[in-house]
Amino acid sequence: MPKYKSLNEFLTTNKSLQCNVRGCDRKRTGKSNYCGRHRARAYTWGHPEAGAVKSHVYSDEIEAVTRLLAKNADHEAIQYGRDWLAKMMAAAAKGGNIRGSMYWANLHNQEVDPGELLSRLAGLWLFDQKDEIRRIIKNDNHLTALSGNTVIRFAKMNGIKYVPPKIYRQVGDQVRQGIGPLLINICRSSEKIELRKRNSRSKMLQALDLDGL
Ligand SMILES: [Zn+2]
Known part of the structure; x- marks a missing residue:
């Protein structure tokens, strides 16, 4: 037995219910479990509470991977x-037939340095690794959309007025499929360096032998 006799009945009931996001007191919209605002965020960013993340939020990570990439500039x-x-x-x-070609071409026209773009993306992915409790980057879909967003907005948006939300995901998917394993490799290496630094610091802080002094 279906819970509702008709779609209309379902929609009417649904509209009277509260959005599923904790702390949001707006009503749900359409067939969604969320209000309009949170539904739109889920569509664009892959999670109802996700949003854009500015690069200054992960500037430490960008700096760390930039150093690592400079040291390994000739690495295959x-x-x-x-x-x-x-x-x-x-x-x-x-004019190649690739998704989001307008945005990739925009970077080409402004002579974006691919090494800098790689550092930015790797910094984002490293930040995601560190954000274990998902305070800022909510899940893998969010990381994908952010990767697309990073590529698309890496240069000035010359003449581009509007980016359809699904393009973030599509360009992000290209990044994930094209260089995802490399980005993970860079994150792992960067974390190893971090661990090495921490180990040498803790060595310095080990208690000294005070017996008989
Ligand atoms: Zn809501």
């Missing part, structure tokens, strides 16, 4: 990542 993996980003930009500029 890093070259691959830079080449992949450069190829996406160049292909889009030549």
